[in-house]
Amino acid sequence: MGFSIKDIKYKNKPILTLTDQELAGPWVSFELEGADIGTIPVLLKNIEPTPIYQLVNSRIGLAINRITLDFDLREYLKKQIKYNKIDSSITLPDEPLLVRKYTDIFLYPKIPFIITFFTYKNLSKLNLKDFSIYLIFDLDINGLEGFDNDYSGYDPEHDIIYQYDKTGLHAGFSAISKSTHYESNLTREFQIDYGQLDLSDTLYEGAGEILSALQIVFKTLRPGQAFQTALIISAGETKEEMIRNIVQGKQKAMKYLKQVNRSIETEQRNTQEAGFININKQEAKDCTEK
Numbered sequence: 001m002g003f004s005i006k007d008i009k010y011k012n013k014p015i016l017t018l019t020d021q022e023l024a025g026p027w028v029s030f031e032l033e034g035a036d037i038g039t040i041p042v043l044l045k046n047i048e049p050t051p052i053y054q055l056v057n058s059r060i061g062l063a064i065n066r067i068t069l070d071f072d073l074r075e076y077l078k079k080q081i082k083y084n085k086i087d088s089s090i091t092l093p094d095e096p097l098l099v100r101k102y103t104d105i106f107l108y109p110k111i112p113f114i115i116t117f118f119t120y121k122n123l124s125k126l127n128l129k130d131f132s133i134y135l136i137f138d139l140d141i142n143g144l145e146g147f148d149n150d151y152s153g154y155d156p157e158h159d160i161i162y163q164y165d166k167t168g169l170h171a172g173f174s175a176i177s178k179s180t181h182y183e184s185n186l187t188r189e190f191q192i193d194y195g196q197l198d199l200s201d202t203l204y205e206g207a208g209e210i211l212s213a214l215q216i217v218f219k220t221l222r223p224g225q226a227f228q229t230a231l232i233i234s235a236g237e238t239k240e241e242m243i244r245n246i247v248q249g250k251q252k253a254m255k256y257l258k259q260v261n262r263s264i265e266t267e268q269r270n271t272q273e274a275g276f277i278n279i280n281k282q283e284a285k286d287c288t289e290k
Contacts, residue, residue: 008171010112010235014143015171021047023138023187023211026118026231029197030128030221032073032097037090039129040080041194044071046136051075054280056100057273065105068269073097073124098123102264106256113234113249117260121226128221132180132197135231136213137173138187141165148209152184153239160246161212162239170242171235172212176253180217187211230256 006024008016016024025046031039044052052075056068074097080086102119122128140147141163150163155172161182162172181199183190190211192199199215218227232249236242263269 015235017140017143019138027134030131033127033129055276063108067103069101071099104260112245113232115253117230119228122221122223125223131218131221134215138211139163139171141169149207150210151207152203152210154182170239173233174246175229175231177216177229179214181215184210184212
C-alpha cells in the first residue's frame with residue numbers, strides 16, 4: 001500500500017518501466033522522540049505492508065487521484081522489536097501513534113508532467129525529530145531494453161536530478177521544496193539506513209542501471225504539525241526540453257497548493273471508509289504475535 005508509479009512514457013517512449021515499488025516514490029526517516037521511549041530511529045520505505053500502512057480512503061478521478069493512508073508507528077515498532085532491531089524492554093504508549101499521509105496526484109491529459117503532492121501530518125503525541133523525505137526513482141530511459149545504459153546528471157539551478165541515454169531522451173524530477181541532498185548510483189548499490197541517512201551529493205560516473213534520488217531535510221515535526229511538498233516528474237527529447245517541462249510543472253503545482261490544502265482539511269478526506277476498516281483489522285489480526 002502506498003504511492004507507486006509502475007510505468008511512465010513520454011511521447012510513447014518509456015522512461016520508467018515495471019520498477020520495484022520501493023524504488024518509485026517517497027521514503028521518510030525521523031527519530032520518534034518521547035519522554036518514556038527516548039529516541040527511536042524510523043525509516044519508512046515507499047511500500048510497507050499492512051498493518052504498518054492502513055488505508056483510510058481513496059478517490060480516483062479523470063485527472064486527480066487522492067489517497068489517504070495512516071502510518072501506524074505502534075505496528076512499526078512492534079515489528080522492529082520482533083526482529084531485535086530495537087530494545088524489547090521499551091514500553092509502547094497506549095495512545096495511537098499515527099502519521100497521516102495524504103497523496104494528491106494530478107494527471108491532466110496532454111500536459112507533459114505529473115504532479116504529486118505528499119503531505120505528512122503528525123497525529124501522535126510524540127515528536128518526529130529530524131524529519132527527512134527522499135524522492136527516489138529507478139528510471140529506465142527507453143524502457144527495459146536500455147535499462148543498463150543510462151547516464152545521470154543534476155541541474156543545481158533548477159534542482160533537477162535526471163537520467164538520459166545516447167538517444168538524447170532525458171527524464172528527471174524535482175520538488176517545489178529545495179532539496180538538501182541528491183544522489184545517483186547503481187540501483188543495486190543504493191542504500192539508506194540508520195547509519196547513513198543523508199544522500200551523498202554525488203553522481204554515478206558512466207553508464208549503468210542507475211537510480212536517482214533527492215532528499216529534503218525538515219526540522220522536527222511536532223504533534224499536529226505537517227510537512228508538505230510536491231514532486232514533478234517529466235521528460236524531454238533534449239535536456240532543455242525536460243527542464244522547461246519540469247519548471248512549468250513547478251509553476252503549475254504552486255497554483256494547486258490551496259486546492260490540495262482545502263482537500264486534506266475536509267471531513268470526508270479524514271474519515272475512514274468502512275470497507276477499509278475491515279480490511280485493515282483483518283490484516284492487523286493476521287500479523288499479531290501469538
